Amino acid sequence: MIKMLTERQLFLLQVLVDDYILSAEPIGSRSISKRGDIHLSPATIRNELADLEEMGFLEKTHLSSGRIPSEKGYRFYVDHLLSPILLSDDEMRNIRKAYTERYYEAEKLIETTAQILSDFTSCTAIVLGPELLDTKLKHIQMIRLSDNRAVLIIVTDTGHVENRAVVLPDEVNGSEIERMVNILNERLIGVPLYQLKVRLQQEIHVVLNEHIQHYERMMVEIEHALTLNVPDQIYYGGKNNILSQPEFRDINKVIPLLNVLEKKDIIHGLLRSPKSGIQIKIGKENKLVAIEDCSVITTTYSVDSEHVGTVAVIGPKRMAYPRVVTLLDIISKSLTNNLNSNY
Amino acid sequence: MIKMLTERQLFLLQVLVDDYILSAEPIGSRSISKRGDIHLSPATIRNELADLEEMGFLEKTHLSSGRIPSEKGYRFYVDHLLSPILLSDDEMRNIRKAYTERYYEAEKLIETTAQILSDFTSCTAIVLGPELLDTKLKHIQMIRLSDNRAVLIIVTDTGHVENRAVVLPDEVNGSEIERMVNILNERLIGVPLYQLKVRLQQEIHVVLNEHIQHYERMMVEIEHALTLNVPDQIYYGGKNNILSQPEFRDINKVIPLLNVLEKKDIIHGLLRSPKSGIQIKIGKENKLVAIEDCSVITTTYSVDSEHVGTVAVIGPKRMAYPRVVTLLDIISKSLTNNLNSNY
DNA sequence: TGTTAGCACTCCTAGTTAACGAGTGCTAAT
DNA sequence: ATTAGCACTCGTTAACTAGGAGTGCTAACA
Numbered sequence: 001m002i003k004m005l006t007e008r009q010l011f012l013l014q015v016l017v018d019d020y021i022l023s024a025e026p027i028g029s030r031s032i033s034k035r036g037d038i039h040l041s042p043a044t045i046r047n048e049l050a051d052l053e054e055m056g057f058l059e060k061t062h063l064s065s066g067r068i069p070s071e072k073g074y075r076f077y078v079d080h081l082l083s084p085i086l087l088s089d090d091e092m093r094n095i096r097k098a099y100t101e102r103y104y105e106a107e108k109l110i111e112t113t114a115q116i117l118s119d120f121t122s123c124t125a126i127v128l129g130p131e132l133l134d135t136k137l138k139h140i141q142m143i144r145l146s147d148n149r150a151v152l153i154i155v156t157d158t159g160h161v162e163n164r165a166v167v168l169p170d171e172v173n174g175s176e177i178e179r180m181v182n183i184l185n186e187r188l189i190g191v192p193l194y195q196l197k198v199r200l201q202q203e204i205h206v207v208l209n210e211h212i213q214h215y216e217r218m219m220v221e222i223e224h225a226l227t228l229n230v231p232d233q234i235y236y237g238g239k240n241n242i243l244s245q246p247e248f249r250d251i252n253k254v255i256p257l258l259n260v261l262e263k264k265d266i267i268h269g270l271l272r273s274p275k276s277g278i279q280i281k282i283g284k285e286n287k288l289v290a291i292e293d294c295s296v297i298t299t300t301y302s303v304d305s306e307h308v309g310t311v312a313v314i315g316p317k318r319m320a321y322p323r324v325v326t327l328l329d330i331i332s333k334s335l336t337n338n339l340n341s342n343y
Numbered sequence: 344m345i346k347m348l349t350e351r352q353l354f355l356l357q358v359l360v361d362d363y364i365l366s367a368e369p370i371g372s373r374s375i376s377k378r379g380d381i382h383l384s385p386a387t388i389r390n391e392l393a394d395l396e397e398m399g400f401l402e403k404t405h406l407s408s409g410r411i412p413s414e415k416g417y418r419f420y421v422d423h424l425l426s427p428i429l430l431s432d433d434e435m436r437n438i439r440k441a442y443t444e445r446y447y448e449a450e451k452l453i454e455t456t457a458q459i460l461s462d463f464t465s466c467t468a469i470v471l472g473p474e475l476l477d478t479k480l481k482h483i484q485m486i487r488l489s490d491n492r493a494v495l496i497i498v499t500d501t502g503h504v505e506n507r508a509v510v511l512p513d514e515v516n517g518s519e520i521e522r523m524v525n526i527l528n529e530r531l532i533g534v535p536l537y538q539l540k541v542r543l544q545q546e547i548h549v550v551l552n553e554h555i556q557h558y559e560r561m562m563v564e565i566e567h568a569l570t571l572n573v574p575d576q577i578y579y580g581g582k583n584n585i586l587s588q589p590e591f592r593d594i595n596k597v598i599p600l601l602n603v604l605e606k607k608d609i610i611h612g613l614l615r616s617p618k619s620g621i622q623i624k625i626g627k628e629n630k631l632v633a634i635e636d637c638s639v640i641t642t643t644y645s646v647d648s649e650h651v652g653t654v655a656v657i658g659p660k661r662m663a664y665p666r667v668v669t670l671l672d673i674i675s676k677s678l679t680n681n682l683n684s685n686y
Numbered sequence: 687t688g689t690t691a692g693c694a695c696t697c698c699t700a701g702t703t704a705a706c707g708a709g710t711g712c713t714a715a716t
Numbered sequence: 717a718t719t720a721g722c723a724c725t726c727g728t729t730a731a732c733t734a735g736g737a738g739t740g741c742t743a744a745c746a
Contacts, residue, residue, distance in 0.1 A: 028738050041690050046739065064696040064739045105508055143482045143498045151502045155486045159494045163504040165448055240601045243594060251586060251594055258583045371709050384719050389710065407710045407725040 005055075012048050013057055014081045017069050021318050024246045026066030071283045071317070074295070078280050078321055085322045087330070095120070099334050106130075106159065106339060111235050113311070113335045118238025120331075121324050123315030124261070127335075128271055129233035130308040133194035135160060140184050142166065142177055150177070152225045156193065158303065164225035169217040180212050184222075196226045232309075234264055245316045247293060256290040261314075271310045276300050278325055283317050295319050299328050301336045311335065348398075355391050356400055357424045360412050364661050367589045369409030414626045414660070417638070421623050421664055428665045430673070438463070442677050449473075449502065449682060454578050456654070456678045461581025463674075464667050466658030467604070470678075471614055472576035473501060473651040476537035483527050485509070485520055493520075495568045499536065501646065507568035512560040523555050527565075539569045575652075577607050588659045590636060603633040604657075614653045619643050621668055626660050638662050642671050644679045654678065 005013070012032065019027050029045040032038060038045075049067055052058045057073035060066070069077065087095075098116045103109040110127050117125035135156040144150045148170060154162040168177070187204050188196065200223060209215050239261060248254050260266055270288065273279055281296045295317045300307040311332045313324050348356070355375065362370050372385040372392060381388075392410050395401045400416035403409070412420065430438075441459045446452040453470050460468035478499040487493045491513060497505040511520070530547050531539065543566060552558050582604060591597050603609055613631065616622055624639045638660045643650040654675045656667050 026738090030738075042738090043690050043692095043740095044688085047689090050740080060739085062697055064737080065698080066738065103508075105506070138488060139486045141484065141496075145481060145500060145502050149502065151498060151504060153484075153496060153498070153504060155494060155496070157488060159488050159492065159506075159508055161494060161496060161504060161506040163448070163502075165446075165502055239605060240598060243598050243601070249594055251592055251597065254594065254597070255583060255586050258586070262582060369709085373709075385709090386711095386719050386721090387717085390718090393711080403710085405726055407708080408727080409709060 009048055009052060010081065012045065013052055013073065013077065016049070016058070016067060017073065017077045017081070020068055021320055024318060026061055026068050028066035071285070074282045074317060078282065082322055082325065084326050087326060091120070095330065095334065099338060107233070109338055110335070113331060114235045114237030116237070117311065117313060117327065117331050118241055120327050121313050121315065121320070122238070122241050123313045123319065123324065124239055124242050125237035126267060126271060126312045126314065127235040128268065128310040129235065130158060130160070130303065131232055132156070132160065133192065135193060137188050137191050137193060137196065140181060140188065142181050144168075144174070144177070152222070166221045166225055169214050171214050172218060176212055176214075180208060180218065183207055183211065197223065200226055232268070234267055236261070242315060247316045247318065253293065257294070260288065260290040270296065271298055271312045273298055273300070273310060276307050278328060280321070293317060297324055297328055299332045301332045301339065303339050352391055352395060353424065355388065356395055356416065356420065359392070359401070359410060360416065360420045360424070363411055364663055367661055369404055369411050371409035414628070417625045417660060421625065425665055425668065427669050430669060434463070438673065438677070442681060450576070452681055453678070456674060457578045457580030459580070460654065460656060460670065460674050461584055463670050464656050464658065464663070465581070465584050465587075466656045466662065466667065467582055467585050468580035469610060469614060469655045469657065470578040471611065471653040472578065473503070473646065474575055475499070475503060476535065478503060478536060480531050480534050480536065480539065483524060483531065485524050487511070487517070487520070495565070497569070509564045509568055512557050514557050515561060519555055523551060523561065526550055526554065540566065543569055575611070577610055579604070585658060590659045590661065596636065599633040600637070603631065613639065614641055614655045616641055616643070616653060619650055621671060623664070636660060640667055640671055642675045644675045644682065646682050
């Protein structure tokens with residue numbers, strides 16, 4: 001059972017977190033008391049802060065320092081004190097402007113989204129591309145490049161294009177390839193990508209064996225080519241923004257963080273969240289040593305009302321939560337709108 | 344006219360640079376004199392080093408410190424004293440092993456190359472992908488995704504695949520699209536990508552106008568789609584390796600460096616070199632403030648005996664030149680071989 | 687009873703000083 | 717030509733100091 005906080009304690013906690021987010025330095029009672037909207041003496045504030053510390057919302061960096069929020073403090077702030085801010089007209093205009101350009105590939109649009117988000121938040125932005133494996137096959141085609149080389153092109157219903165190099169056996173001729181691709185198209189269109197391989201082995205196997213000579217050698221190639229274990233694409237914006245934060249003045253804190261940002265599988269595991277809406281993970285809540293001094297805010301974007309990808313911002317725990325939450329909301333919605341109307 | 348260096352000065356310069364590359368600390372006369380292969384007193388060595396300093400090959404960090412190589416010193420070392428090293432059997436085996444895997448896309452192969460190179464050099468490796476605009480069109484295809492959306496697929500003779508989203512005018516029908524794509528293929532196959540747009544406007548314009556209804560609206564889309572100002576792909580390996588170097592302990596040196604690595608156009612300008620063979624640029628020779636403490640070693644790789652891309656290593660000026668040069672040579676050749684035999 | 691002024695105390699920071707060591711340049715002897 | 721010796725420079729480290737910011741606690745106040 002959590003003891004209720006008084007109005008005044010709530011207010012002081014909010015003020016302290018807000019101030020600390022701006023200054024990055026421990027906040028003392030005197031500096032709070034000097035604010036125009038507070039009519040309390042430093043001594044009174046000290047008492048309240050001592051109580052808040054006792055309850056675990058605040059910490060001191062050393063015995064006689066000012067206070068900084070603890071992770072529990074940030075958590076409370078984020079859960080109960082977060083007042084979404086309004087962006088200035090100017091900023092709204094800038095965001096919209098960034099989206100007016102027409103992008104000829106969804107990839108470019110997503111890349112730009114990451115860039116915008118990082119520019120406006122001064123944090124690192126990460127966008128996970130749509131989950132490829134859930135999309136369905138629209139078309140397969142093989143383009144022959146030379147006697148024994150070809151490229152297999154796979155188009156999904158979302159307009160995504162994958163391609164694979166294929167080595168052709170010497171004996172195979174053009175019409176045979178054509179026949180094979182036709183069979184593949186007949187049988188596989190509409191099949192989700194993650195099922196391709198299984199379907200190929202179970203159903204197409206037999207059919208192809210009947211119609212195509214030199215089938216076995218071809219099969220090995222096709223099977224490889226259709227094994228699409230492509231990890232979903234990850235797009236970054238402002239990868240180095242976080243380096244300017246005072247908490248990362250020490251290079252030894254930076255190295256593991258940057259290294260983990262490069263590890264696509266880890267980032268994937270960190271950000272791919274089943275829930276929709278804005279999610280905030282603070283510090284150790286992320287269960288990853290390299291980013292235990294960071295907060296991660298995620299939300300999803302959709303295509304055809306289905307959540308297909310994640311938009312995330314990663315920054316220091318001392319992040320401008322109200323601003324970032326607002327921006328993330330606006331920008332993920334813009335991305336959703338843009339994707340649905342153009343692709 | 345450069346004054347000749349004595350044998351002994353050459354030797355001492357080499358020893359000093361070698362030692363400094365290993366230790367990253369100013370080298371004093373005493374430590375050189377203690378090496379087994381040198382039978383000179385510290386005083387003698389001091390005299391020689393003073394001469395080398397006077398000639399501009401060495402520097403001191405402060406009045407009574409040991410010496411470090413100047414940029415001129417590195418330049419001389421690289422031009423005249425560089426003795427290529429042999430890699431251990433073990434390392435050769437590891438490199439070969441990394442290349443045994445079969446890659447189904449040239450992109451993956453190049454990516455792996457950057458990774459290997461960075462792992463073995465402990466520096467950052469950058470590989471510029473093949474120059475797209477010089478390759479020739481092999482095939483164009485349009486895949487319709489829905490009533491008014493399609494994706495245009497462009498395959499080059501090197502097997503590279505580009506794709507563009509296209510919005511179809513409402514009035515256009517399937518057979519018309521087919522006819523148009525056929526015309527494009529007839530007229531444009533074999534044309535280098537950078538000429539596509541011009542050829543489209545000059546030649547195809549007329550033909551299409553005759554055969555296709557609703558030609559104007561379609562044309563805008565196609566023209567956009569064929570405007571392939573794709574900057575050639577850049578692949579990185581070990582982006583953060585350089586952060587472990589003692590010369591980058593200060594975060595303020597790191598930020599501009601990492602930022603410049605993200606700027607694709609700048610990296611492009613820095614690395615795209617017309618000359619073949621191994622090129623070494625030391626510090627300020629790179630004409631870029633952000634990397635004035637770095638050296639960049641580049642070479643090219645080829646497809647069909649034509650230099651199509653660049654492989655580069657970027658590290659501190661105090662880089663293990665002999666080792667990096669050897670590795671760059673071996674690995675760029677491996678890449679060339681692999682590309683030519685598989686794609 | 688809640689609020690506040692006053693005060694002793696803690697701890698960080700910056701600046702000073704001193705000792706030490708690594709390294710140099712120069713001179714004179716070999 | 718080489719080298720031993722020596723005075724000198726400068727960076728590094730540790731110890732110490734003074735100042736300042738901030739705290740907790742106590743006692744007085746409204």
